Amino acid sequence: MRYSGFRVIAEALTGHKGWKPMWRDPAPQAAYDYIIVGGGGHGLATAYYLAKEFKQARIAVLEKGWLGGGNVGRNTTIIRSNYLLDGNEPFYEFSLKLWEGLEQDFNYNAMVSQRGIINLIHTDAQRDAFTRRANAMTLHGADAQMLTRDQVRTLYPFLNFDNARFPIKGAIGQKRGGTVRHDAVAWGYARGADMRGVDLIQNCEVTGMRIENGRILGVETSRGFIGAKKVGVAVAGSSSRVMAHAGMRLPIESHVLQAFVSEGLKPLINGVMTFGAGHFYVSQSDKGGLVFGGDIDGYNSYAQRGNLPVIEDVAEGGMALMPMLGRARLLRAWGGVMDMSMDGSPIIDKTHVEGLYFNGGWCYGGFKATPASGWCFAHLLARDEPHPTATAYRFDRFLKGLMIDEKGQGATPNLH
Amino acid sequence: MRFENAKRKESLMIINHPILGPRDAQEFVYLGDASLMHRPDGMTAGIAEFHDYLYQRTNPAGLHRELWYHEQGDRSWLVVTRDTVTHEITSVELARDVARREGRSR
Numbered sequence: 001m002r003y004s005g006f007r008v009i010a011e012a013l014t015g016h017k018g019w020k021p022m023w024r025d026p027a028p029q030a031a032y033d034y035i036i037v038g039g040g041g042h043g044l045a046t047a048y049y050l051a052k053e054f055k056q057a058r059i060a061v062l063e064k065g066w067l068g069g070g071n072v073g074r075n076t077t078i079i080r081s082n083y084l085l086d087g088n089e090p091f092y093e094f095s096l097k098l099w100e101g102l103e104q105d106f107n108y109n110a111m112v113s114q115r116g117i118i119n120l121i122h123t124d125a126q127r128d129a130f131t132r133r134a135n136a137m138t139l140h141g142a143d144a145q146m147l148t149r150d151q152v153r154t155l156y157p158f159l160n161f162d163n164a165r166f167p168i169k170g171a172i173g174q175k176r177g178g179t180v181r182h183d184a185v186a187w188g189y190a191r192g193a194d195m196r197g198v199d200l201i202q203n204c205e206v207t208g209m210r211i212e213n214g215r216i217l218g219v220e221t222s223r224g225f226i227g228a229k230k231v232g233v234a235v236a237g238s239s240s241r242v243m244a245h246a247g248m249r250l251p252i253e254s255h256v257l258q259a260f261v262s263e264g265l266k267p268l269i270n271g272v273m274t275f276g277a278g279h280f281y282v283s284q285s286d287k288g289g290l291v292f293g294g295d296i297d298g299y300n301s302y303a304q305r306g307n308l309p310v311i312e313d314v315a316e317g318g319m320a321l322m323p324m325l326g327r328a329r330l331l332r333a334w335g336g337v338m339d340m341s342m343d344g345s346p347i348i349d350k351t352h353v354e355g356l357y358f359n360g361g362w363c364y365g366g367f368k369a370t371p372a373s374g375w376c377f378a379h380l381l382a383r384d385e386p387h388p389t390a391t392a393y394r395f396d397r398f399l400k401g402l403m404i405d406e407k408g409q410g411a412t413p414n415l416h
Numbered sequence: 417m418r419f420e421n422a423k424r425k426e427s428l429m430i431i432n433h434p435i436l437g438p439r440d441a442q443e444f445v446y447l448g449d450a451s452l453m454h455r456p457d458g459m460t461a462g463i464a465e466f467h468d469y470l471y472q473r474t475n476p477a478g479l480h481r482e483l484w485y486h487e488q489g490d491r492s493w494l495v496v497t498r499d500t501v502t503h504e505i506t507s508v509e510l511a512r513d514v515a516r517r518e519g520r521s522r
Contacts (some may be wrong), residue, residue, distance in 0.1 A: 240475035249472040253448065254500070299429075299446045300500045302477040307429055307503075342471045386498045398471040399463070411470050414446060 003107050011197055022187060023067075023194035028201050031227030032060045034381060035219060037206050037234035039063025041072035041182070041367065042202075044189035045374020046234055046381070048106065051196035053375065054382035059198045060228075061190075062221060068186030071237055071336045071366060076259050076291050078272050078283065079116050079368040080177035081142045084133045087392035087404035089140040094389045095372030096142065096176060102371060110181050111286070116271035117177035118147060118155070120321075121170040126277075127237035130172040132158060137174070145173040156273065159322055166277050167319065177272060179283055179291075185370055209245040216246075232357040232381050234373075237337035238302075239360035246353050250360070251342040251398055253413040255296045257364045258306040260314065261332040262325075264288030267276040273321075278377060280317030289331060292318060296338060296364065298310030298414045306335040338364050343416030345404035348386065348393040350377050357381055358395075363416055431496060432508050436489055436508050443488040449473055450481040450495050453515065482513065 001007070001020055011018050026254070036043045039061045050056045063069075065319035079099050081092035103110050121127045129148075134144035148173065148330060152171050153161065161168045203345045208220035208230070235242050240250050259349070265288050274281035282292035294314035297306040311333065318325045339345065341361035348359045362369060362412055376387035392404055398411075409415035417477055429441035429474075456465045484494045493511035498504065515522055 238477075240473070241477050249468075249474055251471040253473055253475050254477070299441075299498075300448075300475065300480055300482065301503065302501045303503055308438075308443070399467050406419065412448070413473075414448070 002319045003195075022191045023200050026199045026201065027334075028060065028062075028204065028221070028223055028226050029199065031193060031201070031218065033229050034060070035226060035228040035231045036061045037219065037231060037233045038070075039067040039186075039190070039200065039202065040070045040236075041068070041185055041189070041370040042235065042236065042362075042373045042377065043234040044068070044193060045184055045199045045370050046232060046359070046377040047193040047200075047374075048196070049375045049378035050187045050381060051193055051198050054378050056378075056382055057197060059193075060207060060226065061193065061198060061200050061217070062204045063200070063202045064191060064222075067190050067200060067204050068183055070235075071338075072182050072186045072370070074259070074334050074336060075182050076184050076281070076283070076293050077179040077285075077367065078117065078177070078281075079112075079180050080117070080174055080186055080272075081368075082117070082133065082137055082144065082172070082174045082177065084136050084406055085404050086140075086336055089136060089142065089408065091372055091376070091389040092391075093137075093140055093142040094375075095218040095369050096372035098375065099180065100176070102185075102188070106188040106192040108184060108191060109300035110184040110188050112175050112178070112180045113286075114178040115283075116173060116175045117274070118152065118171040118173040118271065118275065119274045119276060120152070120168055121172065122166045122168065122277050124169075127170060127409060131383050134172050136395045143174060143176050145175065147171040147173050156269070158324060160320060166275070166405045168240070179272060179285075180367075182367060189374070205240055206245065209356070211246060211353055211356075214352070229356070230355050230357065232359060232377055234359040234377060236339040236362045236366055239339050239358070243351075243358065246351065246356055248351065251347075251395070252339045252361050253300050254302055255298070255338045255340045255414055256301040256303060256306045256335040257293065257296045257338050258310050258314070258333060258335045259291070259293035260311075260330055261285070262292075262328040263331045265290065275317060275321045278317035278320050280314060280321060282318065282321075290325070290328065296340070297335075301335075302337055304335050305335060321365070339366075340413035340416060342398055342411045342413060343403035343405040344407055344409065346373070348373065348380060348390045349395050350380070350384075351395075364365070421521060429503055429505070431484060431494065431505060433486065433489065433492075433494065434508060434510055434513075435492075436486075439486070439489060441484075443486060444484040444494075445487045447483040447485060450483050450514075453495075453511065479506065
């Protein structure tokens with residue numbers, strides 16, 4: 001059933017009796033051609049593109065809980081393609097272009113709002129570094145703007161421009177960046193995949209992998225064994241736990257990232273703003289709450305909650321940037337599990353097990369990658385070759401010295 | 417729907433330093449898995465072994481032995497055993513003691 005304004009009117013006139021469930025709830029079949037482990041943003045996007053773009057059939061998504069109940073269910077909603085390195089920028093720009101057409105493509109309102117993003121500049125050296133990044137973005141076909149102090153002041157006059165430690169001297173901007181309603185992304189992809197015959201199987205946790213002679217035969221689950229020709233794992237946050245079933249260790253540590261929402265306020269922040277030096281970033285949801293966050297806590301965690309020191313740090317960062325924030329109340333705080341990788345960049349690759357593929361290592365930046373991650377993983381699964389924008393996202397890059405390290409921090413996951 | 421949070425025991429991150437007593441985790445810098453103490457011999461180990469040491473992690477959901485550096489205290493290194501699901505710390509030792517127990521000089 002197609003969603004549209006006409007549909008809403010037609011249903012309104014007939015008592016809203018025609019709406020159908022957005023997706024089926026099928027029992028797992030004995031076997032599929034493709035199993036995607038993980039019913040989050042990336043897993044659902046993969047299934048959607050595998051069916052729609054790569055015309056594959058007999059696909060199932062296995063989700064241990066409910067669809068979209070993981071990191072796509074609660075994040076700070078930002079989309080952007082302002083990365084520096086050649087291994088990253090084409091991929092993220094591909095993703096941003098997919099975001100731009102997504103709602104029409106999957107016929108679902110995901111509130112894709114290209115309200116712009118700015119990253120503040122405090123020193124001349126930082127301006128040089130950000131100008132370099134703007135040039136790199138432009139060379140890869142993305143958009144980038146350098147803003148003067150006055151241009152930032154026009155956007156956000158209430159900022160602490162003359163802060164002694166971090167005076168605001170300008171910003172790098174990306175007008176095409178913005179925010180997207182995260183749940184809707186999961187639901188849109190789920191509905192689109194289901195519509196094209198993908199079985200979405202919830203409450204189905206992978207508890208083992210059946211591997212014989214170096215080839216995967218299928219997965220053991222809480223709902224029984226399910227056979228598959230190809231298995232793609234997209235469970236960032238739980239990557240190590242799931243890939244352990246294949247006897248694999250990963251270049252990943254799981255870390256907690258906290259994020260916050262304030263009480264609803266009148267329109268204040270029209271775009272997304274980051275204060276990197278103060279480890280603080282913020283936007284405002286259409287409901288009025290400020291959505292903001294900072295750094296990861298820094299220690300391995302699967303607890304899905306963090307600790308008070310980071311809450312204090314984030315509050316300090318916010319107060320340093322916009323002192324009036326002190327009058328707002330904190331409404332919501334949560335923590336999720338991040339796949340922090342050894343260079344801060346993701347992995348979309350085959351494994352040493354034939355038929356087993358991996359997608360993870362997204363650190364805290366997986367949401368903006370959702371469409372491209374799904375497309376590229378589907379490409380890899382269907383064609384056994386990486387998509388041109390994802391050729392660098394391999395496991396063996398660490399062995400070969402081909403790390404994609406935006407921050408230049410080296411092999412310490414909690415510094416990325 | 418299972419309410420996992422209600423059943424989970426939640427723990428504060430207080431590290432019971434063997435010499436200085438209970439300290440807030442904020443006084444420390446976290447490095448990572450305690451396996452980092454066992455750097456392969458640079459003269460004899462091959463690239464594969466060095467790669468695994470530097471880049472591969474077990475990353476368990478459960479008890480994890482890890483290195484914490486008491487930057488704002490006595491600047492000692494500690495080997496802490498902590499549950500990564502509940503944050504409960506079950507043991508804290510000086511890294512020096514762990515190393516000596518393994519037959520190393522320090």
